[in-house]
Amino acid sequence: MLVVKYIVGSKYSLRIVHYFFFIVFQVALRIRPLSDAELEEGATIIAHKVDDQMVVLMDPMEDPDDILRAHRSREKTYMFDVAFDYSATQDEVYRSTTKGLIEGLISGYNATVFAYGPTGCGKTYTMLGTDREPGIYVRTLNDLFKAIEETSDDMQYSVSMSYLEIYNEMIRDLLNPSSGFLDLREDSKGEIQVTGITEVSTINAREVMELLMKGNKQRTQEPTAANQTSSRSHAVLQVGVRQQSRCRDILQEVRFARLFMIDLAGSERASQTQNRGQRLKEGAHINRSLLALGNCINALSEKNGNKYVNYRDSKLTRLLKDSLGGNSRTVMIAHISPASLAFEDSRNTLTYADRAKSIRTRVKRNLLNVSYHVAQYTSIISDLRSEIQRLKKKIADQASRQLNPDRTDIRHVQAEVQAHSTRAEMDQLREQLIDAFRQQMDIRKRLMELDNSNMEIQIDTSKHLLTIADWEQERFRRRKKWQGERRKESFNKDESEKDSDSPESLSDSTEIQEVAIARENLVTLMAEQKKIQKQKAGLEQRLAELREKARRLEELLPRRVSSEEQREVLCLLCKVHELEIENAEMQSSALLKDNVIRQKNVVVQRFEQHRHLCHEIIQQQRKFIDGESFTGIRNGTEISTRDESGQTVADGSLPKITLPSRGRDPLQEMDSDQESVHTLGSDNREGRTKLRRHTLLQILRGVQNIAVKAARRRSKVLEVDALRLPPPPSPLDPKKHKSNLSLIEARPKGLVLWRGRQPSPELRHATSDDNLSSSTGEGPAPNSTWTRPRNRQAVKNLAPREQDFDGRRRKRRSRSFEVTGQAVSF
Numbered sequence: 147m148l149v150v151k152y153i154v155g156s157k158y159s160l161r162i163v164h165y166f167f168f169i170v171f172q173v174a175l176r177i178r179p180l181s182d183a184e185l186e187e188g189a190t191i192i193a194h195k196v197d198d199q200m201v202v203l204m205d206p207m208e209d210p211d212d213i214l215r216a217h218r219s220r221e222k223t224y225m226f227d228v229a230f231d232y233s234a235t236q237d238e239v240y241r242s243t244t245k246g247l248i249e250g251l252i253s254g255y256n257a258t259v260f261a262y263g264p265t266g267c268g269k270t271y272t273m274l275g276t277d278r279e280p281g282i283y284v285r286t287l288n289d290l291f292k293a294i295e296e297t298s299d300d301m302q303y304s305v306s307m308s309y310l311e312i313y314n315e316m317i318r319d320l321l322n323p324s325s326g327f328l329d330l331r332e333d334s335k336g337e338i339q340v341t342g343i344t345e346v347s348t349i350n351a352r353e354v355m356e357l358l359m360k361g362n363k364q365r366t367q368e369p370t371a372a373n374q375t376s377s378r379s380h381a382v383l384q385v386g387v388r389q390q391s392r393c394r395d396i397l398q399e400v401r402f403a404r405l406f407m408i409d410l411a412g413s414e415r416a417s418q419t420q421n422r423g424q425r426l427k428e429g430a431h432i433n434r435s436l437l438a439l440g441n442c443i444n445a446l447s448e449k450n451g452n453k454y455v456n457y458r459d460s461k462l463t464r465l466l467k468d469s470l471g472g473n474s475r476t477v478m479i480a481h482i483s484p485a486s487l488a489f490e491d492s493r494n495t496l497t498y499a500d501r502a503k504s505i506r507t508r509v510k511r512n513l514l515n516v517s518y519h520v521a522q523y524t525s526i527i528s529d530l531r532s533e534i535q536r537l538k539k540k541i542a543d544q545a546s547r548q549l550n551p552d553r554t555d556i557r558h559v560q561a562e563v564q565a566h567s568t569r570a571e572m573d574q575l576r577e578q579l580i581d582a583f584r585q586q587m588d589i590r591k592r593l594m595e596l597d598n599s600n601m602e603i604q605i606d607t608s609k610h611l612l613t614i615a616d617w618e619q620e621r622f623r624r625r626k627k628w629q630g631e632r633r634k635e636s637f638n639k640d641e642s643e644k645d646s647d648s649p650e651s652l653s654d655s656t657e658i659q660e661v662a663i664a665r666e667n668l669v670t671l672m673a674e675q676k677k678i679q680k681q682k683a684g685l686e687q688r689l690a691e692l693r694e695k696a697r698r699l700e701e702l703l704p705r706r707v708s709s710e711e712q713r714e715v716l717c718l719l720c721k722v723h724e725l726e727i728e729n730a731e732m733q734s735s736a737l738l739k740d741n742v743i744r745q746k747n748v749v750v751q752r753f754e755q756h757r758h759l760c761h762e763i764i765q766q767q768r769k770f771i772d773g774e775s776f777t778g779i780r781n782g783t784e785i786s787t788r789d790e791s792g793q794t795v796a797d798g799s800l801p802k803i804t805l806p807s808r809g810r811d812p813l814q815e816m817d818s819d820q821e822s823v824h825t826l827g828s829d830n831r832e833g834r835t836k837l838r839r840h841t842l843l844q845i846l847r848g849v850q851n852i853a854v855k856a857a858r859r860r861s862k863v864l865e866v867d868a869l870r871l872p873p874p875p876s877p878l879d880p881k882k883h884k885s886n887l888s889l890i891e892a893r894p895k896g897l898v899l900w901r902g903r904q905p906s907p908e909l910r911h912a913t914s915d916d917n918l919s920s921s922t923g924e925g926p927a928p929n930s931t932w933t934r935p936r937n938r939q940a941v942k943n944l945a946p947r948e949q950d951f952d953g954r955r956r957k958r959r960s961r962s963f964e965v966t967g968q969a970v971s972f
């Protein structure tokens with residue numbers, strides 16, 4: 147049967163889904179052992195358990211000599227869901243009657259367990275038990291908390307507990323006895339509630355046990371003739387379980403259920419208990435409420451449809467309304483004494499228990515579908531926060547529990563006693579495991595240190611390599627500069643003098659010392675690196691051995707440790723240590739990656755500087771082309787051309803380009819920087835760098851070509867003159883080449899080099915020729931406007947000297963070509 151009910155509130159709406167199904171009362175019977183008092187009184191055993199479900203009660207009054215009743219059976223047989231006799235243990239009773247209710251409880255089904263029977267028959271023993279043999283209360287709560295813990299990763303639980311007694315038809319709060327007598331009320335859902343009862347919310351088993359012990363001390367117990375520790379009240383332990391998914395959603399399913407565990411006071415006969423005064427009065431109340439309970443059971447079990455059940459006759463039946471005929475899975479554990487003296491009580495109890503078998507309860511799952519509104523998100527967030535706190539606390543608790551195991555849990559203590567024999571062995575195993583993990587951690591730490599040292603060595607190595615590369619670059623630059631200067635001076639000085647002043651002899655003396663130190667350091671660093679590698683290999687081997695040892699110990703666990711809990715603890719221990727080791731490994735690799743990233747950042751910064759530099763060069767050249775160069779050319783006083791190596795030579799009137807570098811050729815500087823980057827960067831970056839450098843050069847050359855073309859277009863006069871001249875000589879013909887160059891490259895004032903480069907040897911030579919002509923009176927004077935040689939004879943007169951120069955020039959040109967080829971290796 148399905149019923150759906152909606153309750154819509156201001157903040158959230160509830161959708162209650164009821165799935166009904168009928169379930170019969172579960173009835174168990176327990177026969178306690180014969181007591182010493184009964185034995186003393188010469189009682190005989192008249193109640194027997196025949197099998198797991200059948201019980202036989204013999205009438206001790208029947209006279210075997212009575213002929214009239216000779217054929218009447220003295221025995222009466224009763225069938226129950228389960229039957230126990232004196233040999234049954236507390237655990238067996240719990241497992242067969244109550245354990246099955248726990249699963250239903252955390253799924254939202256109400257449940258009730260109550261102990262019923264005459265006084266002194268073992269109700270309190272079954273429900274509460276003793277320290278050595280705990281009863282249903284303790285075992286149920288233990289298993290409930292265990293079940294909660296097993297599913298607590300997905301589900302969130304809140305457990306509340308209240309403990310009361312009905313004494314003389316009055317309700318007392320056993321957790322807060324000072325609160326006086328409490329009343330029963332029926333809430334809007336028709337459920338009976340005790341107003342003002344103390345409800346303790348906890349999922350800590352230890353706390354619950356303490357509360358239970360405290361409550362039991364408050365319970366009214368008096369000695370009677372029938373029982374030295376007779377309970378003079380009905381004790382009701384109520385446990386409420388509320389459950390919802392941890393994944394908070396706007397539509398949330400909430401389950402709640404109540405478990406009643408009731409230790410009824412025993413029915414008693416005044417003759418048997420010999421009670422007087424207060425005890426007698428108590429007995430009357432007890433009997434009254436038990437009579438009301440019996441009436442309810444009678445009414446509920448009637449099959450002819452007379453369904454009026456008078457729950458209102460006593461507080462006990464009002465409180466148990468749902469448990470008896472409503473929404474609850476109910477288990478009744480009836481208790482009898484096997485003694486012949488208790489025949490009447492036993493027969494009555496068996497009759498009631500037999501009737502109760504036919505009671506059917508209507509069970510439904512208590513389910514709420516809560517759909518939250520947006521306003522509820524804040525509460526969801528705060529719930530999530532408290533969930534984080536809970537998990538943190540749980541971790542801390544687990545850590546402290548490992549140090550101080552919970553001793554209040556009686557079963558835990560028992561398990562500990564059982565495990566005592568294996569403890570020494572387990573301790574040994576644990577020590578070995580911890581030792582193996584500790585050693586692993588130590589080795590991990592040392593490996594991390596070695597990795598760090600290795601990284602430092604790599605950084606130092608890079609620094610020294612850079613020093614050497616810089617020096618190489620500097621040496622190359624100086625050599626080039628020296629060659630340029632030498633060409634300039636070649637006309638004034640003797641060649642033998644120049645050859646003796648080599649760039650190597652100039653630069654090596656100061657710089658080679660620094661470089662030599664760098665080289666020495668490099669050698670030391672290499673040796674250090676080798677040493678570290680060797681140490682690392684040794685440690686890694688040791689680590690592998692330790693891992694193998696820990697694995698073997700883990701394999702031994704199931705064989706050497708018999709207790710499941712201890713095994714679990716050790717497995718958890720292994721897991722924790724493995725995670726610690728993994729964590730250390732991850733930290734180490736994170737550190738290494740961090741260092742690599744830092745190095746790469748340096749490379750990226752250098753690339754950024756190059757880009758910036760190139761951008762500035764392009765900007766300045768563009769400004770130069772767009773502005774001043776054309777103005778000068780338009781005036782007809784400038785000329786620009788290109789030397790053999792592809793460099794454009796501009797007139798001296800053009801502004802000399804000021805480079806942002808420290809007086810070095812930017813492209814050359816770029817080369818040196820690129821090389822240093824290469825030492826740090828990877829091979830694939832090299833390709834990209836070359837491509838970028840090539841592109842940049844093309845842009846620069848393009849700009850130069852535009853400038854040259856523009857200049858040529860505008861200097862028509864010179865072009866006409868040039869056209870009148872014979873065709874340009876082959877570059878291989880030094881004489882023709884020289885005359886051609888002297889025509890084209892003549893300029894009014896000192897030349898400047900495009901891009902700040904040194905002029906080619908030919909160009910320098912042409913300049914020198916001009917100066918030479920000037921000194922002989924046949925050429926233009928320095929700093930004067932250039933004029934063509936007047937006749938070929940004048941040129942011819944220069945021939946012997948020029949031939950000398952030609953030889954030297956050829957030599958220098960080949961060297962210059964070599965140098966240029968190195969320097970501009972795009």
Ligand SMILES: Nc1ncnc2c1ncn2[C@@H]1O[C@H](COP(=O)(O)OP(=O)(O)OP(=O)(O)O)[C@@H](O)[C@H]1O
Nearest residue numbers: 178179265266267268269270271373376377411412
């Ligand atoms: N199954 C059993 N095994 C051993 N001892 C038992 C058993 N059942 C009862 N006893 C003992 O019998 C005595 C009386 O039991 P108990 O107090 O539980 O009876 P009761 O039904 O709760 O009585 P009352 O209704 O007067 O409170 C106790 O000493 C208890 O230890």
